[in-house]
Amino acid sequence: MTRASLDKQPRDVASMFDGVAEKYDVTNTVLSLGQDRFWRKAVARAVDARPGERILDLAAGTGTSSLPFRDAGATVVPCDFSLGMLRAGKRRHPELPFTAGDGMRLPFADGVFDAVTISFGLRNINEPKTGLAELLRVTRPGGRLVVCEFSHPTWRPFRTVYDEYLMRALPPIATRVSSNPDAYVYLAESIRDWPDQPALAALVQDAGWERVAWRDLTGGIVALHRGFKPLAG
Numbered sequence: 148m149t150r151a152s153l154d155k156q157p158r159d160v161a162s163m164f165d166g167v168a169e170k171y172d173v174t175n176t177v178l179s180l181g182q183d184r185f186w187r188k189a190v191a192r193a194v195d196a197r198p199g200e201r202i203l204d205l206a207a208g209t210g211t212s213s214l215p216f217r218d219a220g221a222t223v224v225p226c227d228f229s230l231g232m233l234r235a236g237k238r239r240h241p242e243l244p245f246t247a248g249d250g251m252r253l254p255f256a257d258g259v260f261d262a263v264t265i266s267f268g269l270r271n272i273n274e275p276k277t278g279l280a281e282l283l284r285v286t287r288p289g290g291r292l293v294v295c296e297f298s299h300p301t302w303r304p305f306r307t308v309y310d311e312y313l314m315r316a317l318p319p320i321a322t323r324v325s326s327n328p329d330a331y332v333y334l335a336e337s338i339r340d341w342p343d344q345p346a347l348a349a350l351v352q353d354a355g356w357e358r359v360a361w362r363d364l365t366g367g368i369v370a371l372h373r374g375f376k377p378l379a380g
């Protein structure tokens with residue numbers, strides 16, 4: 148299943164994640180050479196969740212990305228449309244209110260969250276701009292967005308090495324550690340085709356977020372984009 152055949156059809160994406168759910172977290176740590184923990188800490192700092200706040204973690208998968216918000220004393224709602232990922236998450240973290248929902252049509256009322264965040268999920272959503280607009284709808288005026296997503300290394304020579312890793316080394320490693328290596332071919336192709344940092348910032352802004360900015364992590368392998376919902380209008 149390559150990106151050409153998968154083409155981000157929602158049902159195919161959901162069943163692909165159903166298939167990798169059990170080994171998803173360990174595979175991540177292996178393939179990112181342990182960087183995933185550092186990226187998650189950076190997301191937690193950027194969201195800066197406070198006790199009592201309501202945080203939406205969209206495309207939360209098994210809920211690993213939701214834990215820092217729970218630990219900060221906020222009420223975090225992990226939402227995902229892969230029932231396999233949700234089941235694996237609920238077994239590990241029964242205290243979290245896992246919610247089945249599609250990022251293109253969120254099952255929440257307008258303005259109910261103080262902050263919304265999505266880690267390694269926006270790239271998988273069929274229409275990312277629609278997803279960003281839905282996130283805006285469910286955020287209160289003045290509330291914040293943090294997107295954590297694979298991006299593009301900014302230093303040319305590093306980018307060349309990284310692209311080689313993605314397209315050549317990652318699929319064979321994934322064959323050893325993942326239950327569905329094809330999912331990691333899709334991963335490599337979808338990262339290569341994803342907009343770079345300024346292009347994603349423009350997309351976030353076009354969806355209605357203001358004061359949009361980004362920060363590179365690990366030389367731009369990952370970028371954190373942030374924005375705020377306008378107070379009025």
Ligand SMILES: C[S@@+](CC[C@H](N)C(=O)[O-])C[C@H]1O[C@@H](n2cnc3c(N)ncnc32)[C@H](O)[C@@H]1O
Nearest residue numbers: 164206207208212227228229249250266268271
């Ligand atoms: C790579 S995982 C990320 C999981 C988690 N956020 C993390 O950081 O480990 C991407 C998740 O996005 C979910 N996803 C993709 N498209 C979605 C959509 N339209 N609505 C809800 N979830 C979606 C998938 O089911 C999958 O669990």
